[in-house]
Amino acid sequence: MAVVTEKPIAQSSGSGYRTVAQRAQEWATKAPTQVAMRDKELGVWREWTWEKTWDMVMEAANGLLALGVEVGDRVTIHSEDRPEWVIMDLATVAVRGITVGLYPTNPHAEVEYTLNDSGACIHLAEDQEQADKVLDLPAAAYPSVRKIIYIEPRGIRRQVDERLMDWQDFLALGREYRQANPGEVEARMANAGPDDVMTLVYTSGTTGPPKGAMLNNANADFSIEIIGGTPERIRGHIPNTKDSVLTFLPLCHVAERIFSTWHMVGFGVVLNFAESIDTISTNLREIQPTLFFGVPRIWEKMHATIMIKGQDASPFKRLLFKPSMNLARWIGHKRAEAAGGWPLTARLAYWLGYVFVFRAMRERLGLGKTRWAGTGAAPIAPELLEFFLGIGVDVYELYGMTENTAVATLNMVGRNRLGTVGEAYPSIKESVRIDTETGEIQTKHPGVFAGYWGKPDKTAETFTEDGWLMTGDVGEWVDDTHIKIVDRIKHIIITAGGKNISPSEIESSLKSSPFINEAMVIGDRRKYLTALIAIELETVGNWATRENLSYTTYRDLSEKPEVIALIEAEVERTNEKFARVEGVKKFRMIPKELDHEDGELTATQKLKRSAVEDAFRDLVEEMY
Numbered sequence: 005m006a007v008v009t010e011k012p013i014a015q016s017s018g019s020g021y022r023t024v025a026q027r028a029q030e031w032a033t034k035a036p037t038q039v040a041m042r043d044k045e046l047g048v049w050r051e052w053t054w055e056k057t058w059d060m061v062m063e064a065a066n067g068l069l070a071l072g073v074e075v076g077d078r079v080t081i082h083s084e085d086r087p088e089w090v091i092m093d094l095a096t097v098a099v100r101g102i103t104v105g106l107y108p109t110n111p112h113a114e115v116e117y118t119l120n121d122s123g124a125c126i127h128l129a130e131d132q133e134q135a136d137k138v139l140d141l142p143a144a145a146y147p148s149v150r151k152i153i154y155i156e157p158r159g160i161r162r163q164v165d166e167r168l169m170d171w172q173d174f175l176a177l178g179r180e181y182r183q184a185n186p187g188e189v190e191a192r193m194a195n196a197g198p199d200d201v202m203t204l205v206y207t208s209g210t211t212g213p214p215k216g217a218m219l220n221n222a223n224a225d226f227s228i229e230i231i232g233g234t235p236e237r238i239r240g241h242i243p244n245t246k247d248s249v250l251t252f253l254p255l256c257h258v259a260e261r262i263f264s265t266w267h268m269v270g271f272g273v274v275l276n277f278a279e280s281i282d283t284i285s286t287n288l289r290e291i292q293p294t295l296f297f298g299v300p301r302i303w304e305k306m307h308a309t310i311m312i313k314g315q316d317a318s319p320f321k322r323l324l325f326k327p328s329m330n331l332a333r334w335i336g337h338k339r340a341e342a343a344g345g346w347p348l349t350a351r352l353a354y355w356l357g358y359v360f361v362f363r364a365m366r367e368r369l370g371l372g373k374t375r376w377a378g379t380g381a382a383p384i385a386p387e388l389l390e391f392f393l394g395i396g397v398d399v400y401e402l403y404g405m406t407e408n409t410a411v412a413t414l415n416m417v418g419r420n421r422l423g424t425v426g427e428a429y430p431s432i433k434e435s436v437r438i439d440t441e442t443g444e445i446q447t448k449h450p451g452v453f454a455g456y457w458g459k460p461d462k463t464a465e466t467f468t469e470d471g472w473l474m475t476g477d478v479g480e481w482v483d484d485t486h487i488k489i490v491d492r493i494k495h496i497i498i499t500a501g502g503k504n505i506s507p508s509e510i511e512s513s514l515k516s517s518p519f520i521n522e523a524m525v526i527g528d529r530r531k532y533l534t535a536l537i538a539i540e541l542e543t544v545g546n547w548a549t550r551e552n553l554s555y556t557t558y559r560d561l562s563e564k565p566e567v568i569a570l571i572e573a574e575v576e577r578t579n580e581k582f583a584r585v586e587g588v589k590k591f592r593m594i595p596k597e598l599d600h601e602d603g604e605l606t607a608t609q610k611l612k613r614s615a616v617e618d619a620f621r622d623l624v625e626e627m628y
Contacts, residue, residue, distance in 0.1 A: 021198050024097055024221075024269050025065075027228075028094050038272065040054045040272075041090065041276075043087050049290070052087055062189060063178035065099050065178065065192075066188070070177050071126060076102060078104050079102070082106040083134065086155070088128070090275070102202060105203075105254070107607035111137075120147075120148070127152045131159070132156070152169065198221050201218045201219070203218075205217045205261075208608045215456040215462055218453055218456070224409070226409065226411070227266060230431060231262075231270065246294070247267075248295070249273055249274070251277050251278065253298075257381075263297045267295075273295065287370070292372050292374075293374060298377070302379075304516070307518060313368070314326075316546070328361040332357065335393070336389070340390050343418060354394075378402055379400070379401050380425075383509065384401060385513050385516035390422065400420055405475055407466065409451035411451040412445070421486045424482050425486075435447055444479075445477045446473060447475065448472045476493050478493055478496065499530060499532070505586055519544050520537055520540060521540040521541070523538070524537075534627040536616065536617075537575075537593055538598055548566075558597055562593040592624075603615050
């Protein structure tokens with residue numbers, strides 16, 4: 005392996021490099037009254053113009069300088085998506101600091117690990133719940149943290165810790181510092197360089213402690229420019245000021261940062277912040293965004309919601325529902341065969357369905373105006389994509405990872421091959437390859453990260469001898485243009501008979517069922533495949549109610565013989581799609597909802613496979 009050292013934080017002089025903060029400043033100069041963001045306050049959507057947004061960024065940036073933030077210092081943000089997240093992020097970049105985002109669901113131990121591993125000096129907490137994850141331990145547990153700024157004051161007792169500071173007081177401090185030291189933030193911005201690390205994005209940590217991937221200004225700039233340079237990506241033209249998105253996935257995840265903040269500063273796309281994770285469906289209906297990105301779990305939930313609403317509808321609507329769903333799947337299948345195009349028969353069928361069902365369904369989902377939708381970060385069942393194609397929502401699967409700034413491949417309009425993650429962006433076709441010996445997907449372009457924070461050995465292990473980033477994903481070419489991901493290298497199952505099997509494809513098929521929330525296929529070094537399955541509480545509960553089946557708890561419901569029979573039918577439906585050796589011979593129901601805090605899921609809701617297998621080892625051994 006080649007030894008790849010961490011790139012130093014640049015100490016450039018007067019380069020005037022165009023950072024995401026400088027892009028925001030440009031919008032405030034050329035379009036000060038244009039809307040940059042919207043959030044909801046007391047039931048009413050309020051607008052943040054570029055002038056207002058940039059003015060607050062400057063207040064926060066000066067506040068950071070007043071608190072002694074130096075070039076390369078780390079600022080952590082622990083909050084749900086909201087304007088203050090974006091403000092602090094851009095302010096940190098403006099003073100050449102490093103933003104470190106935490107997931108709102110991070111438990112105490114992960115907060116402690118991230119703050120100490122990054123050496124954060126300033127910590128922004130949304131409210132008492134998040135602040136307490138730091139305050140519950142003595143100050144000595146966080147030796148580098150000098151100030152804890154909180155956004156929501158309710159429940160906060162400032163006398164508990166002298167490091168506490170109210171967000172409004174922080175902004176006031178910034179205004180005072182700006183008045184006494186005019187031009188200091190601008191001077192910092194002018195000295196920014198391409199190698200300045202601007203954010204640490206911590207990996208999900210499915211097999212060990214999370215690692216802080218260092219993304220620099222050049223990585224971010226590359227991501228923005230390649231989106232702008234790929235007009236094929238979104239129906240012939242790039243994102244623009246007439247576009248709007250709903251921001252709801254955690255902003256500490258690189259995909260959401262790109263789709264939200266970087267789309268905003270790069271193209272003037274308007275950010276609309278969901279009120280909470282529980283109001284996403286309501287906010288989607290209110291906003292009707294033109295661009296939408298969701299991880300597979302979001303699309304699975306939408307599909308499940310449609311199934312529930314259809315079953316709960318009036319008798320007349322129920323009469324229309326089943327044939328409409330069959331029609332949608334037929335249209336989607338025809339469109340998939342045409343690489344996302346519109347065969348005449350499919351178009352005629354769609355307009356029939358649109359008049360009676362699809363239009364109302366799309367508006368109800370909040371996708372009535374969506375002209376481009378994407379999915380990534382995890383495998384998704386092609387059947388699910390076919391369904392959405394059928395109702396007129398073109399969902400394009402794309403692929404990337406934190407370590408290459410989420411830039412690798414994408415499906416493009418007119419070239420959408422379901423079951424693949426697309427083809428390399430046109431401008432980097434020679435920068436994506438599949439290793440002929442291992443089948444691993446590898447990339448080498450300006451979006452490749454600067455390394456892992458404080459872990460040069462782990463950084464070196466991530467690159468080949470000739471400098472290509474090893475993604476850890478096994479892929480194969482489809483028609484010599486598109487790439488199909490087989491699975492993570494570490495997840496490939498080798499049965500006792502020596503057969504190599506990809507569990508993710510089987511799991512995705514199982515999870516395309518509206519009744520299944522999570523599925524984990526097991527079988528490494530064993531004679532046959534089995535699965536641990538977690539039900540989708542809402543849809544199975546709805547089904548049970550319609551079947552007059554009473555239950556009390558999640559466990560009680562999942563153990564009902566009728567529910568087991570329901571899931572068995574879904575497993576058999578999946579088995580029909582695969583070879584006999586890839587069929588799931590037995591399954592057991594997971595008796596609880598999997599949880600991040602219990603260590604069964606990562607912050608990005610990915611299964612920690614070893615933890616889940618250990619937690620339910622008795623169920624696994626029972627199947628063998």
